[in-house]
Amino acid sequence: MTELSGGPSLPQERRVVTAIPGPKSQELMARKQATVAGGVGATLPVFAARAGGGVLEDVDGNSFIDLGSGIAVTSVGNSAQAVVRRATAQLERFTHTCAMVTPYELYVEVCEELARLTPGDHEKKSALFNSGAEAVENAVKIARSYTKRQAVVVFDHAYHGRTNLTMALTAKNMPYKHGFGPFAPEIYRVPVAYPFRWPTGPENCAEEAAKEAIDRIVKQVGAENVAAILIEPILGEGGFIEPAKGFLPAIRQFAADNGIVFIADEIQSGFCRTGQWFACEDEGIVPDLITTAKGIAGGLPLAAVTGRAEIMDSVHGGGLGGTYGGNPVACAAALGAIETMRELDLNAKARRIEEIMKGRLTALREKFDVIGDIRGRGGMIAIELVEPGTKEPDAKTTAAVARHCHQAGVLVLTAGTYGNVLRFLPPLVIGEDLLNEGLDVLEEAFAGLE
Incomplete structure (x- = not known):
């Protein structure tokens, strides 16, 4: 498949073929630590090789469903034709x-x-x-x-x-x-x-x-x-x-x-x-x-x-x-x-992403009472995690869910003053099948915590 905006061919699939991070990413990380200032962090310690549509492929051949878009930057995809x-x-x-x-x-x-x-x-x-x-x-x-x-x-x-x-x-x-x-x-x-x-x-x-x-x-x-x-x-x-x-x-x-x-x-x-x-x-x-x-x-x-x-x-x-x-x-x-x-009418695509995500996340909240709030619009959606039965922020569970997603080949980001928000910023050109698969992995992450 090609990315919806016409970019270079890149299989639109989640694929985990090594441990995360893989050996090539580990080698590059060692080089990074030797020469890049320590204050420059990394959410997911893998090194990108290609990206487009709704996926990001690392140097070890792992393909991640991208629910971050480089922090809302690659809304049109990472290599849109125009x-x-x-x-x-x-x-x-x-x-x-x-x-x-x-x-x-x-x-x-x-x-x-x-x-x-x-x-x-x-x-x-x-x-x-x-x-x-x-x-x-x-x-x-x-x-x-x-x-x-x-x-x-x-x-x-x-x-x-x-x-x-x-x-x-x-x-x-x-x-x-x-x-x-x-x-x-x-x-x-x-x-x-x-x-x-x-x-x-x-x-x-x-x-x-x-x-x-x-x-x-x-x-x-x-x-x-x-x-x-x-x-x-x-x-x-x-x-x-x-x-x-x-x-x-x-x-x-x-x-x-x-x-x-x-x-x-x-x-x-x-x-x-x-x-x-x-x-x-x-x-x-x-x-x-x-x-x-x-x-x-x-x-x-x-x-x-x-x-x-x-x-x-x-x-x-x-x-x-x-x-x-x-x-x-x-x-x-x-x-x-x-x-x-x-x-591509990306406004319409963003509204469709919201429809899919809020439907799936609402169903998740009914299963997992750690999810305190679902909010956002379009392709800018978040869930806030709390201690069940309270509004006490649960940053520990937030980090654990993100970690599980990363290991399973889904790139998610965290946010929030209290560090307890999972935010989702998929490329607006992402395929619905990939988006739903990413949400399947998110559900598995919550289920694994229990």
Whole structure:
């Protein structure tokens, strides 16, 4: 079989032919440990040789069902035909000139696509960067330039990156912040509407969380001092938390009423991942600025800040940029990825993934009371594991289930402030048979624990 987006032939099957990791991966791991910094970890200690469709093949010939997509990056597959075709053609023309030295049409084309695809019918402009963290950092710069204010409001369980400023914006200490301070100032954290863990229950969550968040901003920061409110419409590393309905509109309205730039961090949730082009569309949220990366370019490094033209243009000439920002090969890949998303209707495929996964996971929860919550949208689904009969996080079982899946040839990822969330980010081009087989292995993992 070939991957749905037309990539090179790669059998779409789970295949375990050695111990995990196999001998070649072990040899490479020894070389890695000798020369790569110890802080660069690995979720699954195997070395990739090929990948495409819904599988990842390692150097020992093991083939894993991929339920991670390189953390929501390869939504169109690891070698989508349009991505390869466009990127290869650009490689033959030139690899770099620096868009700030001599611009090129591809940069403009990507910005035109972003203006078309992002929410809202207002005039929009974009700036291109290399990574999600860089996009977030620049969004904050732009908001501060526009408002002439300094404070930035973020939320519990947030993750926004690993640079100094974005570590300050991120909530979780280990492994993202521990030992790396001091951090950038004028960052203020407020509650998010986390339905599963809201003290008075999910039915009260949106109203109470919004009221508490706004009250803290007004009393502890002063709305007139806030440049930006920054939030992930579905919180990623924090555990795929989908804020209770009504929370995001309330926060967005508060921002509008007080001249605060509302920034949607769609780095993990954007580009069809949730069954819509962007997750904030679910409640009709139109952000002032939106940050994107991950799924934008089919695996090549590219990121963007897109927003209202008057906000984006508030920055002085030369104030935005970077040597590699909007690299021409990455821009070509992004145009190929967007072409693939449209051609294959990956929003519809994401919604079908949600239908399959939530059906299977709901049945699992009826069997295994360690599963406390099922949440997410599209191809961004998670389960939160707890001590049965409580909401006490169970990180130990989460790690054990992930380990079982890895040994059986299924790549899954963990997440969550408490380390007790299994998150699923399959390539949106994955075959339904593979997806169901991966879920069969997940069920075996839970059964094995008992």
